[in-house]
Amino acid sequence: MTVWAGIDIGNATTEVVLCTGVDGSQVQASGRTPTRGGKGSLRAVQGAAQLVRRLADAQGLVVDRAAFAPTPPVSSAVERVRLAVRPTGRLTVVTRSAATTAGDDAGVGVPVPVERLGEATSEYPIVACATRQWDYGAVARRVNEAVEAGRNVVAVLTANDEAVLVSNRLRVGVPVVDDVDVRHALSADLVAVEVRQGAGPLQRLTDPFWLADVFGLRDDERADASAVADSLFDSVCAVVALDGATRTTIACPQPEPTGGDEALLVYLADIAAQANSRRGSVAVDSLVMATLGGGDQAPADVAALGAALGVPVTRIDAEAAAARAGALTTPGVTADVVVVDIGGGTVDVVTDDARVVLPGAGQLLTSATATALEISRSAAEYAKRAEALTAVTVQLVEDEHGRRRFLDKPVDGKCTGWLLTSAPSGLLPFTSRISGAEWRSWRLAAKRMVIGGNVMRGIDKVAPDAGGVLLVGGGAGDDELVRAVSEQLGHRVAVGRGNVRGQLGHRFAVAYGLVALAAAAH
Template sequence: MTIVAGVDIGNSTTEVCLARCAHGRPAEFLASGITKTTGIKGTVANLPGILTALGAALRTAGLETADLGEIRINEATPVIGDLAMETITETIITESTMIGHNPSTPGGIGLGVGVTQPFDRLGVIGRGEKVICVIPQGIDYEDAAREINGAVARGVDVQGAVARQDDAVLIANRLTRKVPVIDEVTLIDKVPLGMQAAVEVAEQGQSVRTLSNPYGIATVFGLAADETKLVVPIARALIGNRSAVVVRTPQGDVKARSIPAGVVTVSGIRGKADIDVDAGAARIMEVVERVQPVEDVKGEAGTNVGGMLERVRQVMADLTGQAPGEMKIQDVLGVDTFIPQKVRGGLAGEFALENAVALAAMVKTNRLPMTQIADQLAAKLGTGVVIAGVEAYMAVGGAMTTPGTAKPLAILDMGGGSTDAAIVTRDDKISAIHLAGAGDMVTMLINSELGLGDPDLAENIKKYPLAKVESLFHMRLEDGTVRFFAESLPPEVFARVVILAEGGLTPIPGDYPLDKIRYVRREAKKKVFVANALRALARVAPTGNIRHIDFVVLVGGSALDFEIADMVTDALAEYGIVCGRGNIRGTEGPRNAVATGLVLSYLNGGEA
């Protein structure tokens, strides 16, 4: 009897299956181990994680390292996900052209149009002049309201006000003439004076209509068609805001420039094709599918996409000790997304959502890095280490230990960096595919689209459901149900959207409503997991037709997600496919499929 350890090095986790094996007899499974993968998958930096997971499994089984007869590791293909570009077209606003940071409590309602004038000049402004009053730091709200009321009484047409302090409601409540008032403008000193401006405040629960519409801005300021084109990014940045100010600056202060996204060149067995990233992710993926299997992907030099793909090659070259020219990208997944871009020249941290394309790239290295891992692991433990096989092949063997399964069978292994699919026929023929894009890309999309700047927070948003804390004793879950508490909740979560994480409630910063966060999370999962599931199964289906697959078992860490498996199952139900989460060895759920398959490959003479 030999103690065999199967070690699956994944992008997110490293998993171990420990079993007592003898040829001609079923494996006696002893224990499992799991830990976070150290370093980028497929590099020698994985060793600490392997040793940790292996040590945990040995302790559970009551064994020592010396008891190990053989360690079998998978052929790990590194996958690096990155944004191919910051934006497809970046529009830069110079000088002070707009304010629209959506303060929580603006005052008044309506649209006011006039010339920006400083607060201290209200007393000398002539009768009938249309004015937007700019109230600086340090002016008391009662003094501000008194001066505005006095100007109105003298015949000055005060159309609205912009304030530095959080006083909009207090000022508006004291005005004899109700006008829109916006506060919390951080850079009040940079508001251009003597310029035509428009101030708009919407009813509670609504958003501005005129200033979020480029034609509305054009109407207010009398813009020509060419000038209207320049205000499009301003209007887009104000969509969804309850309040906004737009200031028309002198000609030449508003400039726009486009940064080229670049051209992607995809080379494959069926040919070679160029596609401009401006065309979007759908066109990129059409080209990838047309020329697949992909042999390499390159980006145009001097462009955003070219820089991203070369950075991926360089990172892998540095980690593996190979020349960058030897790094081949064997698959990419493109997804259309949005990125909040700071509007330069804004006065209160304004952002505009810009179109972008996210790319996950799979780098194909030679066998050298895995050989290095095997050699160093063997030297450390004094045990034979074998590079046993491709992940998807091994995952089939592990998935077959799920109760109720039989050949023919397809598996979807959804991990952190890649989505693998394989199908085994009744006569044990296996075909497999290894595609870029999985959980890490979903996290990246959530992080970028919500502008979080915190990958750990984005990861938790991906993994757990949401709720809105409506009082210190109850919250409304994202499915609409209400949960009550006998003891009061922490005050810092009151009126906040929170993540229902295992360790407690995690408040999400910012003002995004629950429905918006949920929508971004679910769309990111659909764009990556559902799209890749259909793409992968079409590649391995015997005739290229998904409808000819009867059973699919979902394995991998992402299959544990509270909604991904249901999304994929729903998508495959349209094709008449029976699909569900695996339960490896009847005990492990969808995890440990590859590690278990590696152990079984020992009994099968190296084949899953």
């Protein structure tokens, strides 16, 4: 009885299957491990050999032969590019959100430091500005004294997180916004402030005609007012400044992908638009880009693997053919199905006679998530994978379906109101800037555009008339990715997930296919 080892060394993980039988069809064991040293390296080959020996020892087997497809690494370089912001001339948005606000009104006036309110003329409206050294009591006292002296204070800005404390001590009802870059506001000629408490989003600062009127803009500046107004939709507070001179906008050059036609560029603004995200809830001023590289490196050959294992190794020249051979053992599929292997860096689309490798898969999705939420890549790697929980209290969480449950172990009190995702160490808080429903909408839109869109590109190249698509590889384990691909392809195309030999699941298509092809040729 010949014991075969099928070895698939990938960019991220290495999969191994041990099979017996004349045609190598009887699966005895399977396992995977992170690829060490990079695909195609001697270290990766040695790591694969160690995994083979561990599996064989656990099953009491002695490996007789191995099947391997030496392939160079296909690296997917992921890059973030910040885009030029839409110019707004003399207008700038000082802030569009705050920790707390008070009041329910809008006001436009000359910015004046609180310590100089008594010197201000009573002829013009005033926006009182308090830097961080002024506490709420002193700010309220200075504003009240100015109002009693006849100054027309129409709004208050403070650098500290004290809007409600200030407002509760004022004798006049004006909008109060905290966490403001007060020095920026003080450098302006005029400042407009609006706060809405429970009355919906902004009304004045989202009206370009109102902005043009109160700031006295020229006709050629009305487009700037429109750009500012558009950026503030969905906000409930904002501060807009009019500067004496037009600020210089440095345009970022359009990126030039090095991967030719195969490079993938994803604009975060497009994801936000498809998800109908609130303005300001996610970053939209960047794009993420994936390109191919590394294919010119000579990989470790079968001789290296044979030396590490001490057994003969059959070389299979077409890894794509092995992936297809393994995937087609999935129960219920037909021979005309298109096999799509979703990895960390690339998406491989394989038919009987064609294959295309496209950059832009799991790593690009991670980069898009990290950039949009302004979080670390490690947090984004876990957050992108599945549904999140919202920490209602330290022990009560709510899932994306509105179901609530109590945790066995409470989370840190600082996590209340945050979204939580599962990580090896437990529940990981990753953002508090959006709700669970908003995160779900953005996450699904990102998967449709990054993975679903890339699969569409590949199918258009090799099988535009495909009637069925079978997903394999690590990415196929994400239920939302399966949904994303299905939504992109439409109802005319059946989309399913591989289950190699009806028992190995979606990850071992290449490893098992290598054995199948080698045993048939032996």
